[in-house]
Amino acid sequence: MRWLVTAALVAAPFLFDRPAAAQDAVAVAPGAYKIELENEWVRVLRLKIAPHETTAVHVHPGIVAVLLTDALATVTTADGAKQPIARQAGDVLYQPGMPPHSEQNMSDQPLEAVVVELKSSTTTHSPAVSLDPVTLDPEHHPVLIDNPQVRVIRTILEPRLKSPMHEHPHYVVVYLTELHTTMTMADGREVDNPRRPGEVAWRDALKHETENIGVKTAVEIQIELK
DSSP, X not given: OHHHHHHHHHHHHHHHHHHHHHTBHHHHOTTTEEEEXXXXXXXXXXXXXXXXXXXXXXXXXXXXXXXSSOEEEEEEETTSOEEEEEEOTTOEEEESOEEEEEEEEOSSSOXXXXXXXXXXXXOOOOOOOSSOHHHHOGGGOOEEEESSSEEEEEEEEOTTOBOOSEXXXXXXXXXXXXXXXXXXXXXXXXXXXXXOTTOEEEEOSEEEEEEEOSSSOEEEEEEEEO
């Protein structure tokens, strides 16, 4: 009897994990959700829903979603409750956790978003920063979301604008516009950074300054992990 109880306790976590695993967005809705990158901090997904398409029922942990297109959609939870969503391209949404649900694109146009799933299993913290871009240059670094898990910044750089030297903790970047910047790192090294709209990048904590060497205003979303 003692052996059976011990075996049951050992197996319990795996049994409880199975429903969540079975409802993983990538597993049950591979046509809509694709993995862009993954590490100990985040799993970044690209969501694409065709006009009037509905995804399979799935779950998410806490997420930050960056809309790359306008969104006219309905989220339906397992109990049948429906939540309409009408947002614009470039909007950023935060949800601390999403129980089983499906999403239907109510528009005649495709819906596309970058969904950053926040992993709570990490035992480390991002390094603290002293040169905060929000403090040094608030005009070009407005804060969209700030909570115990993340801080989300919209960075706006007009042509030829150079940011002051600043620091970030670990973060995800979602590029909203075409841009061409150069980053000068703390050691003086220069990094050329041409990007297209919708691209995603992971950056370990760093210290740098950024200059927009393109001819158009550059806009990006930075999701800093705490």
